[in-house]
Amino acid sequence: MPLSTVTVLSSASTASSSHSRMSDGLPFPRNMSGVSDFEVEHTLKLHGSSPKTQRRRRTSSDYSSEAAYRTRVARLLNAKARPFSVCxxxxxxxxxxxxxxxxxxxxxxxxxxxxxxxxxxxxxxxxxxxxxxxxxxxxxxxxxxxxxxxxxxxxxxxxxxxxxxxxxxxxxxxxxxxxxxxxxxxxxxxxxxxxxxxxxxxxxxxxxxxxxxxxxxxxxxxxxxxxxxxxxxxxxxxxxxxxxxxxxxxxxxxxxxxxxxxxxxxxxxxxxxxxxxxxxxxxFGTAEINPDPLISPSDNFLDMVSPVLNMSRGRKIAFSLSGDYGVNPGEVLADSLVPDLKGGDSILYHALKLYKLAPELRWTAGGYVWALDQVVDLSIDTEEESPTSRVPFSVLNGPRASVVASPLRTSFSTSSESGEDDIRTRVKRSGAISLADADIVVLSDSSLGAPITKERVFFVQSGELEKLVVNILLVVYVP
Missing domain, CATH: 2.60.120 (Jelly Rolls)
Incomplete structure (x- = not known):
């Protein structure tokens, strides 16, 4: 039987007991004179039992019920957190x-x-x-x-x-x-x-x-x-x-x-x-949990990849992706798109993995490239930053020069030279470096007119909301 407690005021006056019973509904006297502000709680005896007996009964019943309740709650939450079967x-x-x-x-x-x-x-x-x-x-x-x-x-x-x-x-x-x-x-x-x-x-x-x-x-x-x-x-x-x-x-x-x-x-x-x-x-991607993909490049495709890799030994080469992935480069890492690669992007990625290489995806724009673990963050104030020089370009020597350009050129969509310098400053302050400094050679063929992935990053310039077009590079080092 639960312990019963009532509050009784320390006062010699009990004359207002009937009034108390009517005013606040309590069947026990309450001092309404304001003589003392102290309240003392007393344990009442119920059914002739002593306070010690009442306390012992409460311990044995309430605590056992609470323990059973906690056990059932823990069991339910454990089943919810780790389901192992479903029908x-x-x-x-x-x-x-x-x-x-x-x-x-x-x-x-x-x-x-x-x-x-x-x-x-x-x-x-x-x-x-x-x-x-x-x-x-x-x-x-x-x-x-x-x-x-x-x-x-x-x-x-x-x-x-x-x-x-x-x-x-x-x-x-x-x-x-x-x-x-x-x-x-x-x-x-x-x-x-x-x-x-x-x-x-x-x-x-x-x-x-x-x-x-x-x-x-x-x-x-x-x-x-x-x-x-x-x-x-x-x-x-x-x-x-x-x-x-x-x-x-x-x-x-x-x-x-x-x-x-x-x-x-x-x-x-x-x-x-x-x-x-x-x-x-x-x-469909070789990263994350399972390295066993659902697709495999054809022998003919691998035969085309092999000589390119052999002629690129000691270089860090890159390919532009062509799929539309609909992501915000300012919020996600480029390499997180590996499981979502599609079309020729996916086939090329898997082909490079078959050669035991470690391809990675990176954001790029205007001849600059971001690191593997960086997003394109253009929210940096650049008003006091001095303009920088244009991005240098280099040409790959050798018989493949007709189909290879290094680095990739992507024009900034701006209305003036000052606007372009401002974006270049933002890009550099966000952590990007030039493709030449990153020693990345982008393999491309302008005569094909192949589509290139275009994702967009919003930023504010001169009080206007602008969008920077960002591409994705599949970068791999060939030892």
Whole structure:
């Protein structure tokens, strides 16, 4: 029972007790004379118990409730912070689902859904079960009804369900991989088709070692009871998914991280069937998490890159990008665009990486280039800065001079010489240096008329809002 406290004024007068009861609603006397401003709290005895007993009861009840409350809150917040599994439903009518497979005798069969084996066991399902092998490590051809079964990998099997046509991977990414960098993608590869007959289940299986980041299990619309999927993470926390038992209109999918264990509880009635998929991480850029890209330059393209690199040994060369990336150079680093490279920009970047080089992206404008870790910040006051000389240019000697210009020339869009000098001063004060000082040779061919990436940085000049056109260079040193 909680401790009850009331406030009683230290006053000899109790004459106003009835008035107090009416004025402030308290059933205890309150001094209204203003003789003393001190208030003393007294603990009242309730139901004949002593204050010590009341204090002991409060400690044993309230603190235990608070501890349980804190434990549940901590558990909830931990699950929210580190989800390891997620489930959902596929918006497909099970009647439109068909499974195609080839038996040991080379005959192709089709299995239509939904299925209720207690009402009608399709002959094609009997053929599929007969072709299955036990999940046990021994891999014996003969198995009991309590074994988990899987369709052999050497026999073709496919389904009319294509999970790539549904936003399952988007849901997996948003929940299990919310911090996945831009340019990284999840792909799937069908793993196995599994069957659990009545009484069958599966203990925790060894985690696959095929570099997958997650597993997706799609429960096929076959009616069953029991057979829940139990997923356990590395901390021992469990989550259970029931598969919906193949009810009409329900096709449940479940995804869980690759470092989780999973098992199937015994099927009490009917038959459980599922298709599992491995989820893998791929990228169009070679930076960040996964160095295995989704694209690869052709041999012909590499044959064109190789002689250029051989003739550029000992130099730091650069190529102008041509894509439109729609970013603000004053807010983002140029090298952060690596995962978003597209077209020939992406192909060239990957080609340089295949040669074990370290290409990097940098902002450039008017013959100046910013460092790898710098943005284009033109918000510096330059009124008292003296004008500087024009950017020097150099010509690369040799037979390639007709197609190579060094450094890149990009005109400042200004209305006067003083305006150009002001921008040049801003650019230098922001940390940029000339291409000649950076010892960067830009490879280009003016006869092609190829487009060049143009991003824009806003700045104020003479009370007017202006835009500086900024390009992107793909810079690489060839040892």
């Amino acid at each position: 959902g439903r596929i918006p497909v009518d099970p009647a439109n689902l068909t499974l195609f497979f080839r038996s040991k005798g080379g005959i192709t069969h089709s299995l239509d859904f939904p299925i209720d084996v207690d009402q009608d066991l399709p002959p094609s399902l009997e053929v599929l079960i007969a072709a299955c092998r036990p999940q046990s490590p021994s891999g014996l051809e003969e198995f009991s009804g309590n074994d988990a079964l899987f369709y052999p990998h050497n026999l073709p099997i496919t389904t009319s369900l294509e999970i790539a046509n549904h936003p399952i991977l988007d849901a997996v990414r948003n929940t299990l991989f919310p911090t996945l960098p831009t340019g990284h993608y999840l792909t799937t590869l069908r793993d196995k088709v599994q069957v659990w007959l009545k009484g069958g289940g599966m203990k925790a299986q060894p985690r696959p070692n095929d570099a997958r980041v997650a597993t997706i299990v799609v429960t096929l619309p076959v009616r069953f009871r029991g057979g829940s999927l139990v997923v356990k993470n590395a901390d021992g926390i469990e989550e259970k998914f029931y598969g919906r038992g193949g009810k009409p209109g329900d096709m449940e999918w479940t995804a869980f991280m690759a470092d989780c264990d999973h098992e199937i509880e015994p099927v009490q009635k009917g038959c459980r069937m599922s298709i599992s998929y491995g989820v893998y991480l791929r990228t």
